[in-house]
Each structure stands twice: as C-alpha cells, then as structure tokens.
Amino acid sequence: MLIPSLVATDGWDALYARLDGILFSGGGDIGLEHAPGDPHPRIDDVDPERDSVELKMLNAAASDGKPFLGICRGCQVMNVALGGTLYTHIPDQLPNALDHSYPGNMRTVLVHQVKIEEGTHIAEIFGEPIIKVNSLHHQGIKDVPPSIRVAGYAPDGLVEAIELPEHPFGLAVQWHPEWLIDQEGTRNMFRKFIQAAEK
Numbered sequence: 001m002l003i004p005s006l007v008a009t010d011g012w013d014a015l016y017a018r019l020d021g022i023l024f025s026g027g028g029d030i031g032l033e034h035a036p037g038d039p040h041p042r043i044d045d046v047d048p049e050r051d052s053v054e055l056k057m058l059n060a061a062a063s064d065g066k067p068f069l070g071i072c073r074g075c076q077v078m079n080v081a082l083g084g085t086l087y088t089h090i091p092d093q094l095p096n097a098l099d100h101s102y103p104g105n106m107r108t109v110l111v112h113q114v115k116i117e118e119g120t121h122i123a124e125i126f127g128e129p130i131i132k133v134n135s136l137h138h139q140g141i142k143d144v145p146p147s148i149r150v151a152g153y154a155p156d157g158l159v160e161a162i163e164l165p166e167h168p169f170g171l172a173v174q175w176h177p178e179w180l181i182d183q184e185g186t187r188n189m190f191r192k193f194i195q196a197a198e199k
Contacts, residue, residue: 021197024074070172
C-alpha cells in the first residue's frame with residue numbers, strides 16, 4: 001500500500017502498526033530542518049509532510065525490528081533519521097566526485113561500481129565484492145551515525161549502501177535497484193526483504 005503524507009501528524013502510528021515491512025522509495029530532497037547540511041540552490045521538491053512521516057516510521061522500524069529497505073532518497077532518510085548528515089549537492093561539496101546525477105532516461109545504464117564491504121548483510125545478499133549500478137541523485141550521505149554500518153562505497157568515496165548490523169532487515173542503497181531487476185543480486189535483495197516481512 002502507498003503511505004500518504006497526510007498521516008504525518010495524526011494516524012501514522014496506527015498505519016505503521018499494520019505494516020509487515022516498509023519500502024522507503026526515491027523522491028525529492030529532504031528539508032534542511034531535518035537533514036543538517038549546507039543550503040544550496042539545487043535543493044528541490046521538498047515535501048515537509050513526507051519528510052515527517054518517513055522519518056518517524058524509519059525511527060520506529062529501526063527501534064522495533066520491523067523490516068525496511070531504503071532506495072535513493074530512502075537511503076538518505078535512513079541516515080538522517082538516525083543522526084547522520086548529507087551532501088546537499090554532491091558536485092559542489094565532495095572533492096573529485098563522480099557524476100551521480102544521470103537523467104531519467106539512463107535508469108538502466110550502469111554508470112559506476114560499488115565496492116561491497118566484506119562481512120555485511122549486503123555482501124551476503126549480493127555475493128559479489130564489486131557490483132555496477134545506475135545513479136540518479138545529486139545529494140548523498142556525508143556523515144554516518146554510529147548505529148549505521150557502511151556496506152558499500154562508490155569509487156569517489158561516496159557512501160552507496162548502509163545497514164543496521166543487529167536488525168533483522170534494515171538496509172538501504174543509494175542507487176535504484178528497481179530498474180536493475182535483471183541482476184541476480186538485486187532480485188535476491190527484494191526476495192530477502194519480502195521474506196523478512198513475511199516473518
């Protein structure tokens with residue numbers, strides 16, 4: 001089911017209690033009132049109600065062990081909800097950054113590698129030390145809070161995958177796996193998420 005932003009103030013907890021798992025999808029930028037970072041003219045498509053409901057649900061899911069998967073914006077929501085910060089515009093703030101903001105018609109194009117960290121849940125899911133991914137974002141993770149383990153990096157050092165080590169299934173990726181379902185590792189990630197929700 002789709003989670004409406006209008007439940008941000010009243011009803012999000014009643015809805016949350018009925019969910020077996022949560023997918024935090026891609027979308028617009030997180031407002032600076034929630035995501036500490038430098039103001040930038042490229043910050044766009046901020047939805048305060050969506051920010052509010054997603055941050056509340058992410059915190060609850062991280063606390064009580066409800067399975068969740070974050071994609072692109074969802075990866076940033078996870079980092080911010082648990083105390084991290086963001087690059088608000090990667091090209092201006094990360095020295096020697098790759099181009100991470102490819103246009104929408106390149107959703108299935110593999111544009112850079114991600115090195116997967118050994119011993120992580122994501123390494124177990126993908127079964128490969130290096131994978132190739134698409135890239136459709138201009139913001140990214142800067143500072144990672146202590147509760148989060150980094151599970152993957154782009155060649156320029158940008159964090160591309162994060163997880164909660166002791167959580168049944170609490171992880172997020174910066175790329176868009178929903179456009180890469182021809183990859184066995186990607187299919188396995190969605191499969192594992194569904195299995196965790198079924199439990």
